[in-house]
Amino acid sequence: MDTSHQCLVDEIKRQIRFLEPNPSENQRAQQKKKYPGIIDARQQNADQRYRTDLLALLLNLTSDSSQSKAGSKPPLHLNNLSLFWQIPAFCGDAIVIDQNYAKDRSKALQDLRAAKDTYTADIWERRELTKWISGAKPSVLVVQGTSQSVERLEKFSVELVDYLQGRCPTVFLLSSLPAFYENSFSRGVSRGDAVLRQIAGQCLRIIPSSVKDGALSFLATDGLSFLAKTTSHFQTASHEDWFSSIEASLSHQVRVYIVLDISILRQHFRDAFSWPAEFSNLIHRLRSRRKDLRVMILTGRSIDGELGATTRIMSVDMAPQPPPQIHDLSESEKRSVLLSQLRNSQVQTSLLASMSNTETTKERSVRNSTPADLINGNRKEERQNLVEGTHRSGLGSFQAADSGVTEGSPIPWFRNLTSKTHAAIYSSRSAKDNSFKPVKIAVLDTGFAYTEEHDKKSLKPYMHRIKKFASFVEDETDLEAMKDPSGHGTAVAVQMLKVSLSAVLYICRVATSSKDGSRELFPDKEAVERAIRKAVAEPEKGGWGVDIVNMSFGWAFDDHDGVRNAIRFARRQGVHMFASTSNDGLLGPPNDILYPSRAPEVIAIDAADGFGEYTRTTASSVSSYGSGRRFSAPGTRLTSPHSAALFDGSSFACAIAAGIGALVLEFARQSPLQASTTVQNSLKEMSAMIAILERMSAEKGPDRFKFLLPWTLLGKPGQPREFTAYSLVDELRNEFGLAVGSEVFPLEGES
Incomplete structure (x- = not known):
């Protein structure tokens, strides 16, 4: 027996020892059920008597080896063809991501967030897609989107995989499983080589499901060598070895599709920059053997790297305006438009039914799972804690439709804010308290819609807190600040007004929408400079004397001296x-x-979903900028009464964070802290605001984003106002010394 075959035998023995029954096996198996979508050797053994199959194979290998002549290859006898992928895949106690589960979970999420209304028909009609699916030459297609088309790409990717799976062997990795899985499984899919390992494993899995005629002779004659070599690759594979393993597996197929969404790499998306060229080279090598491989890479970011000779790029932007009446193509339309060439007999011979013994019990159970099972995963306890005590208190209701909690919904977050934080801040302050000084916020954005009748009616409850409209764009009058064709500035302002119920706003128009009608902002840097200086200057010097400035926009470089100096002045x-x-x-x-x-x-603000989880549009957590002053807030599926649309993005998360900052200042301007000059002065310092925001935030996910939960400091159930005030003072004392707040909370020994 040569070295590679001996390594195979050693690995089989190791896995058999690992799967030996022990008293705690049932307990561990029970624990694994908490992680649907994850398959490991123990779960596979519980589902399919995996250890029994390994023992049978080991007996065959050792007996055949001892009886065969020296130098000859022992034949391979597999009672279960699934061993072809199981043995390599579970090397080193690795896990297998069940992408059918992830796909079904994505479908359930889309159903709950009404993704059926997300328009994808124009993507299906693209010529680039037609050529990729049914063209004469195989290729790599990079589908490149933006933040405006994320949900469209998510829906399209699921539609595409569903369509291809019934027609050809299809290997795919789409959206990742819940983020907390990364904390529980060290060998997930957070790095490029880990993704390639999963792809290589899936390529092995389609070999048994495509066995027919001549392929059986391959298993009998070369199967042992193939399995031994593949197992060796999975034990010690380098980056290049994964592509070699994929190539070896696909050499036994007629046509295969691979669909990859590189958002699963999260902040490590650069690991995929070399993939277009590497898959292009792989396609070229397989084509020389008359094998047809077609690869699609979906990305919300531009890929900076060599693309390869067979790579094409298809850009997908926001849905065309106005949206068509029909939201999707029928199955027959897709077939006639896209797959006219898939009916050739050569391809049809490879479309074989999957063998029954290649499907795990876990996969079968996923198909019977309810949408709630797919969504909740292991987050039921977290969801229960978040929703607990979120009844409406009537203190400033928000405008979201109460249609039930969906994945990532901000509704529970706002309910907690209303029932806890708002109750703590506003319930004890008299409406006739004329000494209270409201927090002033300057909103630098596209304006605030208040010229049309429907805007006046829907936004009327907020208008008494809009103190000023001003346009800082050259050659515009202040009346332009009362217009907002994009709706962006209006939605931003509304989020602040929903979070802080007494703050007053100064609307500063500093940007306009693009002429083509899209909602992308183009901030005027000169206008931004003028607006900041006007907003922060003292009233006696002609300014407004605001406490907070909100800027829900940005550009790539620090290239404007005026804006930089204005920010420093503020x-x-x-x-x-x-x-x-x-x-x-x-x-x-x-x-x-x-x-x-x-x-x-x-203070930099990222968008998170309603539970603080990473979103696909979130900037990288490893950036050298923003360290120590970066937080996240709800930035998905937000509402505004002036529009039926749902608003997503860091623009709206930033507005919510600014509103939370206003809540901190409001609380400090009420009893008992309003009498403390040291507290008021300390709260003007950036380090003070950051310390308090950190106190009311929780680290979420593997990226450890600091998700703002204001009720963890302002509005703890049953906590007296004085205790909350002391907690805030305690944070300030950590920054500025024990003298802070001594007017209200004297130090020990002081009279």
Whole structure:
């Protein structure tokens, strides 16, 4: 027996020992059920008597080896063809990601968030897609989207895989499983080689399901050598070995599709930059053997690297405006448009039914899972804790439709804010308290819609808190600030007004929408400079004397001296500035954190879902900018009464964070802290605001984003106001010394 065959035998023995029954096996198996979508050797053994099959194979290998002549290859006898992928895949106690589960989970999420209304028909009609699916030459197609088309790509990828799976062997990795899985399984799919390992494993899995005629002779004659070599690759594979393993597996297929969504790499998306060229080379090698491989790579970021000779790029932007009446193509339309050439007999011979013994019990159970099972995963306890105590208190209701909690919904977050934080801050303050000084926020954006009748009606409850409309764009009158064709600035302002129920806003128009009608902002840097200086200057000097400046926009570089100096001036005035980081992260770290959120005087805000989880549009967590002053807030599926649309992105998360900053200042301007000059002065410092925001945040996911939960400090159930005030003072004392707040909470020994 040669070295590779001996390595195979050793690995089989290792896995058999690993799967030996022990008293705690049932307990561990029970624990694994908490992680649907993850398959490991123990789960496989519980589902399919995996250890029994290994013992039978080991007996065959050792007996055949001893009886065969020296130098000859012992034949391979497999009672279960699934061993072809199981033995390599479980090397080193690795896991297998069940992508059918992930796909079904994605479908369930899309159903709950009404993704059926997400328009994808125009993507299906693209000529590039037609050529990729049914053209004469195989190729790599890079489907490149933006933050405006993320949900469209998510829906399209699931539609595409569903369509291809019934027609040809299809290997795919789409959206990742819940983020907390990465904390539980060290060998997931967070790096490029880990993704390639999963792809190589899936390529092995389609060999048994495609066995027919001549392939059986391959298993009998070369199967042992193939399995031994593959197992060796999975034990010690380098980057190149994964492509070699994929090539070896696909050499036994007629046509195969691979669909990859590189968002599963999260902040390590650069690991995929070499893939277009490497898959292009692989396609060329397989084509010389008359094998047809077609690879699609979906990405929300631009790929900076060599693409390869057979690679094509297809850009997908936001849905065309206005949207068509029909939201999707019928199955027959897709077939006639896209797959006219898939009916040739050569391809049809490879479309074989999967063998029954290649499907795990876990996979079968997924197909019978309910949408709730697919969504909840292991988050039922977290969801219960978040939703607990979220009844409406009537203290400033928000405008979201109460249609039930969906994945990532901000509804529970706002309910907690209303029932806890708002109750703590506003219930004890008299409406006739004329001494209270409201927090002033300057909103630098596209304006606030208040010229049309429907806007006046829907936004009327907020208008008494809009103190000023001003346009800082050259040659515009202040009346232009009361217009907002894009709706962006209006939605931003509404989020602040929903979070802080007494703050007043100064609307500063500093940007306009693009002429083609899209909602992308083009901030005027000169206007931004003028707006900041006007907003933060003292009233006696002609300014407004605001406490907070919100900037839900950004650009790539710190290239404007006027804006930079204005931001520094605002900080010297004790004004807190919040800015959104990015919606695209297109350039990768460090440049995915846009300016002005990159400025050291600014608090940077990322978008998260309603539970604080990473979103696909979130900028990288490894950026060198924003360290220590970067937080996240709800930035998905937000509402505004002036529009039926749902708003996503860091722009709106930034507005919520600015509103939370206003809540901190409001609480400090009420009893008992309003009498403390040291507290009021300390709260003008950026380090003070950051310390308090950190106190009311929780680290979420493997990226450890600091997700803002204001009720963890302001509004703890049953906690007296004085205790909350002391907790806030305690944070300030950690920053500025024990004298802070001594007017209200004297130090021990003071009278």
